[in-house]
Amino acid sequence: MEIQVQPIVLSGGSGTRLWPLSREAYPKQFLSLAGSQSLLTETLLRTEQLEAVDAGIRSLPPLVVCNEAHRFLVAEQLRLIGFEDNPIILEPFGRNTAPAATLGAKLALQSGTDPILAIMPSDHVINDVATFRALLTHGARLADQGQVVTFGIKPIQPETGFGYIRTGDAVDEKASVLVAFVEKPDLATAKAYSASEEYVWNSGIFVMRASIWLQAAEKYCPDILDICTRALDEGSKDGQFIRVCPNIFNSCANMSIDNAVMEKLAKHHSDSVRASVLTMDVGWSDLGSWSAMRNVQKQDDAGNVIQGDVFAKDTRNSLLYSQNRFLATIGVNDLIVIETADAVLVAHHDSAQDIKSITQYLKSEDRSEYLFHRKVYRPWGNYETIDKGARDQVKRLTVKPGAMLSSQMHHHRAEHWIVVSGTARVTKGEECFLLGENQSTYIPLGVTHRLENPGAIDLEIIEVQSGSYLSEDDIVRFEDRYNRVEDPK
Numbered sequence: 001m002e003i004q005v006q007p008i009v010l011s012g013g014s015g016t017r018l019w020p021l022s023r024e025a026y027p028k029q030f031l032s033l034a035g036s037q038s039l040l041t042e043t044l045l046r047t048e049q050l051e052a053v054d055a056g057i058r059s060l061p062p063l064v065v066c067n068e069a070h071r072f073l074v075a076e077q078l079r080l081i082g083f084e085d086n087p088i089i090l091e092p093f094g095r096n097t098a099p100a101a102t103l104g105a106k107l108a109l110q111s112g113t114d115p116i117l118a119i120m121p122s123d124h125v126i127n128d129v130a131t132f133r134a135l136l137t138h139g140a141r142l143a144d145q146g147q148v149v150t151f152g153i154k155p156i157q158p159e160t161g162f163g164y165i166r167t168g169d170a171v172d173e174k175a176s177v178l179v180a181f182v183e184k185p186d187l188a189t190a191k192a193y194s195a196s197e198e199y200v201w202n203s204g205i206f207v208m209r210a211s212i213w214l215q216a217a218e219k220y221c222p223d224i225l226d227i228c229t230r231a232l233d234e235g236s237k238d239g240q241f242i243r244v245c246p247n248i249f250n251s252c253a254n255m256s257i258d259n260a261v262m263e264k265l266a267k268h269h270s271d272s273v274r275a276s277v278l279t280m281d282v283g284w285s286d287l288g289s290w291s292a293m294r295n296v297q298k299q300d301d302a303g304n305v306i307q308g309d310v311f312a313k314d315t316r317n318s319l320l321y322s323q324n325r326f327l328a329t330i331g332v333n334d335l336i337v338i339e340t341a342d343a344v345l346v347a348h349h350d351s352a353q354d355i356k357s358i359t360q361y362l363k364s365e366d367r368s369e370y371l372f373h374r375k376v377y378r379p380w381g382n383y384e385t386i387d388k389g390a391r392d393q394v395k396r397l398t399v400k401p402g403a404m405l406s407s408q409m410h411h412h413r414a415e416h417w418i419v420v421s422g423t424a425r426v427t428k429g430e431e432c433f434l435l436g437e438n439q440s441t442y443i444p445l446g447v448t449h450r451l452e453n454p455g456a457i458d459l460e461i462i463e464v465q466s467g468s469y470l471s472e473d474d475i476v477r478f479e480d481r482y483n484r485v486e487d488p489k
Helices: 041-043 066-078 097-109 131-146 188-196 210-220 222-233 257-267 290-296 350-355 356-364
Strands: 003-011 057-059 063-067 088-091 116-122 147-153 164-170 175-182 197-208 236-238 241-243 274-279 304-305 310-313 319-322 327-330 335-338 342-346 375-378 380-387 390-400 407-409 413-420 425-429 431-435 440-443 447-452 457-467 476-479
Touching: 003 041, 003 097, 003 131, 003 222, 041 066, 057 063, 057 131, 057 425, 063 097, 066 088, 066 241, 066 375, 088 097, 097 116, 097 210, 097 222, 097 257, 116 210, 131 197, 131 274, 147 164, 147 210, 147 257, 147 407, 164 274, 164 447, 175 257, 197 210, 197 257, 197 274, 197 413, 210 222, 257 274, 290 319, 290 335, 290 350, 304 310, 310 319, 319 327, 327 335, 335 350, 342 350, 350 356, 350 375, 380 457, 413 425, 425 440
Parallel strands: 003 057, 003 063, 003 116, 063 088, 088 241, 147 274, 304 319, 310 327, 319 335
Antiparallel strands: 116 197, 147 197, 164 175, 164 197, 175 274, 236 241, 335 342, 375 380, 380 390, 390 457, 407 447, 407 476, 413 440, 413 457, 425 431, 425 447
């Protein structure tokens, strides 16, 4: 009988340790950090074609669980690889991996089948995809026998930033009994773990049948199961988006799969549900810090990783990344230097794990750099702030073919639109007209307006705003194609 594998890709992370490249509104899973495609896209693609490894196994189209704020980013990346109709579960609040896995399992069972779930993060690097797929099919075979399988990483060095898994007797030629989960150790303990054959890094990848996960959740975290069930039942469907009820989901505990279920399974093995570990050696990284980023990139003879317009003299063992400007270093070692359009990070490699303190500071000061890049993505395209003064602001808007902004009005600002390229259809009050290159229009304060691209190429607009208040929350929306309630524009 054919085994169906349902990938459940968890895309709820904010990636704050890779600031300033990763921001809360556009975190690391949507960035191309270790290849030509985003981490999310690479994750989705490596769950495909399992039938080519094992003819008795078929991979189903992936199901993504993500934050509500990232829904259009996820939908666009799914569309680009041919999964435009895939359901996407939206979490109104981040509640860690156990609730996300439970929502995915409940939705997977609605198909009338009981597939094998392959639950995995969206923001990890795996270089040896062929070996990973072979191990994934092996894990699916074990899960088909009623086992709960987790994937461990063979340690390549002592690491205090990872949790560990203790393994036991062999289950078969590839898997071992799961003995215990171990929290992040101190350096001396990490050295002992790395020297031992019993301990592996915890990858956060799990394989099990959907019904087995729900049985385990009912036994070990029944409150999470109850809340997720009711939140899904009382939720709504908006195209491919599955929205859970926020009022119900708000009370859900914040727990990882490890804490909620796996640690307890390891302590209470039974004949019906057994937990095992598959150890991987596949070029894995969680890209959890800038130091990890340097380790997965090709280094020059001096141990540097260099991207962008960079000059490095007498520089060793450094990560130098320039997005917009010329970057030069002379006579420095072990540095992380990251330049983006609106921020520059300079840090020693030993402080790579402390980058999160910067985003905490930015939040406390109510600054936008923790949340947005200068270029902000919307379902209709993107906008980039070019200049900003006390009572004026200039933006470049790029509107995709066939897309349109919401019908809206502003209380505190007027806008002047100049078409740089493409064709704009403008609705201004009762008027509706087309604008071509080098043509412009003025939108007075308080007038209802809408911008649309009816053409076949991108529409680029320079928008000059003027007024007493220029923040994005000065929008009264009347109608929106994308069913946004709180998002600006």
